[in-house]
Amino acid sequence: MTEPLLIDRTDAVVTLTLNRPAAMNALDVALKEALRDTLAELEQDRSCRAVVLTGAGQAFCTGQELREHAATLAAGNTDPLATVRAHYNPIAARLANLAKPVVAAVHGMAAGAGASLAFLADFRIGGPRTTFLMAFAKVGLAGDTGASWSLPRLVGHAKAIELLMLAEPVGADEAHRLGLLNRLVDEDQVLPAAQELATRLAAGPTIAYGAIKRQLSVGDAGTLSEALAAEAQAQAICGATADHLAATSAFVEKRRPTFQGR
Known part of the structure; x- marks a missing residue:
């Protein structure tokens, strides 16, 4: 079959x-x-x-x-x-x-x-x-x-x-x-x-992509205050990722970042 x-x-x-x-x-x-x-x-x-x-x-x-x-x-x-x-x-x-x-x-x-x-x-x-x-x-x-x-x-x-x-x-x-x-x-x-x-x-920042999708869903239908709250939550999550830490270091050191999706 x-x-x-x-x-x-x-x-x-x-x-x-x-x-x-x-x-x-x-x-x-x-x-x-x-x-x-x-x-x-x-x-x-x-x-x-x-x-x-x-x-x-x-x-x-x-x-x-x-x-x-x-x-x-x-x-x-x-x-x-x-x-x-x-x-x-x-x-x-x-x-x-x-x-x-x-x-x-x-x-x-x-x-x-x-x-x-x-x-x-x-x-x-x-x-x-x-x-x-x-x-x-x-x-x-x-x-x-x-x-x-x-x-x-x-x-x-x-x-x-x-x-x-x-x-x-x-x-x-x-x-x-x-x-x-x-x-x-x-x-x-x-x-x-x-x-x-x-x-x-x-090959990109997978957690950040997921957070972008969630915050746009809130922003499309919600108020400004709801969108700001969703952005704050998203940034708290993304800011704690290994990808954010590695990409920030790569930027400072003028090299291309490698994202691991975590």
């Missing part, structure tokens, strides 16, 4: 590949459970200092496996979207809160929950064929997998409403202009560019 999620470790970079290429990496229960549980493991894995998320074949991910969902509806399930609480919410929370950088290599279509996954990454790299589609309204649903949280932060409230309600595809150039893609590269360079960036990030 083919593994629904491929896990490749190269030094401190872990590449997670959604592996249902014949279904354009649509998310069935097996894939959702594998992604949810693997992200939980990576939270505790200090040897992992950066993550790349990508899809096998011609697409990044087209969201929920609708054939599986249709069978759930046909069976008369009283809670047909229990998967949101069981799978999508934990995946979104773990991906967004992962205390290490996440880079999405978005080639081809990223639709519905697949687009939402990409938007939760810290960096998104795409190619000429990259297309985002917030497809939820096309099947009579609201957004999930953190879309209501990530989209307004990326494109603003008004554009988020447009993307979710009109459910029109956004091509690579427009996605880059809007900030849905951080970088636009040649098609065959999407994954290599993402892994190159992840390798660079994996």
